[in-house]
Each structure stands twice: as C-alpha cells, then as structure tokens.
Amino acid sequence: MDKNYLSWFKALDIALQDRRDCFHLLSSNVYEPLDxxxxxxxxxxxELRRLQSxxxxxxxxxxxxxxxARYGVKPANILLTNGCTNxxxxxxxxxxxPGDTVICETPAxxxxxxxxxxxxxxxKWLKRRxxxxxxxxxxxxxxxxxKTSLVVLTNLHNPSxxxxxxxxxxxxxxxxxxxxxxTRILMDEVFRDFVPDxxxxxxxxVYLSTGSLSKVYGLSHLECGWILADKKTIDRISPYFVxxxxxxxxxxxxxxAVVFEYLDxxxxxxxxxxxRNRKELVKAAGPLIKEGLISNDIPEQGCIWFPKIAGxxxxxxxxxxxxxxxxxxxxxxxxxxxxxxxxxxxxGEAALVxxxxxxxxxxxxxEDKSVR
Numbered sequence: 001m002d003k004n005y006l007s008w009f010k011a012l013d014i015a016l017q018d019r020r021d022c023f024h025l026l027s028s029n030v031y032e033p034l035d036x037x038x039x040x041x042x043x044x045x046x047e048l049r050r051l052q053s054x055x056x057x058x059x060x061x062x063x064x065x066x067x068x069a070r071y072g073v074k075p076a077n078i079l080l081t082n083g084c085t086n087x088x089x090x091x092x093x094x095x096x097x098p099g100d101t102v103i104c105e106t107p108a109x110x111x112x113x114x115x116x117x118x119x120x121x122x123x124k125w126l127k128r129r130x131x132x133x134x135x136x137x138x139x140x141x142x143x144x145x146x147k148t149s150l151v152v153l154t155n156l157h158n159p160s161x162x163x164x165x166x167x168x169x170x171x172x173x174x175x176x177x178x179x180x181x182x183t184r185i186l187m188d189e190v191f192r193d194f195v196p197d198x199x200x201x202x203x204x205x206v207y208l209s210t211g212s213l214s215k216v217y218g219l220s221h222l223e224c225g226w227i228l229a230d231k232k233t234i235d236r237i238s239p240y241f242v243x244x245x246x247x248x249x250x251x252x253x254x255x256x257a258v259v260f261e262y263l264d265x266x267x268x269x270x271x272x273x274x275x276r277n278r279k280e281l282v283k284a285a286g287p288l289i290k291e292g293l294i295s296n297d298i299p300e301q302g303c304i305w306f307p308k309i310a311g312x313x314x315x316x317x318x319x320x321x322x323x324x325x326x327x328x329x330x331x332x333x334x335x336x337x338x339x340x341x342x343x344x345x346x347x348g349e350a351a352l353v354x355x356x357x358x359x360x361x362x363x364x365x366x367e368d369k370s371v372r
Contacts, residue, residue: 105154
C-alpha cells in the first residue's frame with residue numbers, strides 16, 4: 001500500500017471510476033450538487049459574463065467581497081487559493097523555515113506534517129485523544145520551544161470530526177502566546193461550516209484560517225480555497241502564491257462568486273444529506289458498537305467518522321481484505337497516524353451510503369466470525 005495518502009486516494013479513485021459493483025465510504029466530501037450548480041449558472045449567465053470582465057491577479061474582487069461578508073473579515077484579509085490543500089501548503093511554507101519546530105496534531109491530515117518535514121522542520125506531535133479528540137492547551141504549551149514557528153490544527157478535526165468551540169480556541173491562543181509570542185497557529189477549517197461558528201482568525205489574530213467550497217459544499221472542482229489572516233500575514237504569503245500558482249482561474253472564481261450568492265441554499269442541502277446519512281450510520285453501526293466489534297462515538301457534526309476496529313492493531317489489513325473480498329472501501333487509519341482505526345465518509349448519496357454501510361457491517365461480522 002502507498003505510504004502517501006493523496007497518492008493512494010488518487011490511484012484508487014481512478015481505478016474505481018467505472019466500477020458499479022463497489023461500496024464507497026471513502027470520500028470526506030458531501031457529494032456534488034451538480035443539478036443545483038447548473039441551475040444557478042443558467043439563471044445567472046449574464047452575471048457570469050459580467051464577472052469575466054474583472055481582473056483577478058490577486059483573486060476575483062467580487063468573490064473576495066462575498067467571502068469577507070460571509071466570514072466577518074475584510075477583503076484585504078483574504079488570499080484566494082486553488083482549494084484548501086493549496087491554502088494549507090502556502091500557509092505552511094510562508095511561516096516555516098529549515099530548523100524550525102512545527103507542532104502538529106495527531107491523528108492528522110497527512111499533507112500538513114509532510115509539508116513541514118519537506119521544509120526541514122522538526123515535527124512535534126500534539127495528541128488529540130479519543131473519544132472527544134480535544135486539544136489540551138497546557139499540553140500544547142509544553143511542546144512549544146524557542147524555535148516553534150507554527151502549530152497546525154484542524155476544526156472540525158480531520159479525521160474524527162471533533163469540534164473546537166470559540167472558548168476552546170481562545171484558550172489555545174492564550175496558551176500559545178504565553179509560551180512564544182512569535183508562534184502562529186494554522187487552523188484548517190475546511191469542515192468548519194458544518195457548525196454555526198466563526199473562523200478562528202476572527203477570534204484571535206494568532207490564527208491563520210484556511211477553507212474552501214469542497215468538503216461541506218461538495219464543490220471541490222471549483223478549486224475555490226482561501227486563507228484568512230491579518231493583512232501583514234496575507235502580504236507575506238502572497239509571493240509564494242505567485243511562485244506556485246501564478247494566477248487563479250477567472251472562470252472558476254466567477255462561478256464561485258455566483259455560488260456564494262446562494263451559499264445558504266448549498267449549506268442547507270448538505271446539512272440535510274448529512275443528517276439523513278448520520279441516521280443510517282447510527283442504525284448500521286449501533287449494533288456493531290454494542291457487540292464490541294467497533295468503537296468510538298459518531299460525531300454530531302460533519303460527514304466523517306474515525307472508529308477503532310476491535311482486534312486490529314493495524315486495521316490496514318482489514319481495509320485490504322474488505323476491498324479485495326467484499327468491494328468495500330474505507331480509508332486506513334495509518335494515513336492519519338492511528339493504524340488501529342479507519343475513516344468512514346458518509347456524505348454521499350443516500351442510497352449509496354445506505355447500501356455501503358450495510359455491506360460494511362455484514363462484512364465486518366463475517367470476518368469476525370471467521371477469526372473466532
């Protein structure tokens with residue numbers, strides 16, 4: 001199995017593209033709202049044509065105004081990027097230099113710590129422990145040293161779906177500033193819109209917030225990502241954007257501006273999908289939890305779950321077996337730093353999620369019986 005999560009996922013996505021006999025619980029996105037997007041493009045065709053007339057060298061100004069209004073910042077506090085992974089990458093390379101210390105949560109989204117290591121930084125690990133996967137500010141402060149340039153966190157936590165509230169974010173910021181006033185906190189908020197909350201950077205300027213239209217809204221192919229931070233930080237990151245990306249797409253940014261005009265409609269759709277699928281997950285996984293085959297609370301928000309599989313120190317063996325024998329696909333926890341778990345995504349179409357969960361639970365029971 002590939003040791004790189006994104007490479008593994010891309011290869012599998014290509015291999016399964018035309019397969020109709022598979023049971024998918026891989027994706028961490030809500031599925032694409034293509035009909036809704038098509039209708040909004042048709043309804044706003046003249047507006048889209050008008051938006052094409054704008055210069056977007058530093059991001060489409062109309063889109064930046066809409067993002068600013070949505071998240072309570074100024075346009076000058078926004079850098080548009082090609083998705084959230086790109087936003088997180090740019091934020092890290094602009095803040096970290098060789099020899100620095102970077103503190104990264106674990107379990108963690110792999111590209112965050114990989115980027116820090118590629119830059120020559122020393123990575124220290126901040127444990128987010130089950131079942132709640134919170135952040136202990138005192139434990140975090142104890143990891144910070146004179147060379148710590150960046151702390152890297154996610155909210156909602158990827159892979160567990162745990163939520164850090166405003167009070168918790170404020171405590172984390174105070175703990176970091178108390179130990180090293182030069183240390184910044186990068187908060188990947190690509191899942192945050194699942195909860196009625198505000199970006200971390202509006203709570204304390206020690207934070208850089210990143211986000212996109214991908215996970216919550218299912219619109220990853222619009223490549224609409226952003227970094228929110230104080231203007232000085234945005235100005236520091238901007239040269240890296242020019243070197244790596246040159247320019248964003250005026251066409252995609254114009255389409256994203258139209259989406260932002262209807263963002264509450266997209267959000268309502270996503271919330272309905274996830275609420276319905278969560279009920280299916282509770283119904284399917286509840287008996288497994290009672291039987292002791294699987295453990296960990298199902299999060300009340302988001303569209304991902306990170307359960308532990310009983311009897312497996314390395315659940316990668318189980319995920320391989322599920323794929324090979326039952327055509328059931330989940331993400332091995334080893335990619336997030338906890339090999340005994342798996343990540344299940346439940347943002348797909350209701351019928352697909354329902355039948356995939358049933359196949360997963362049936363397969364897990366069969367394998368448990370064969371072991372016994």
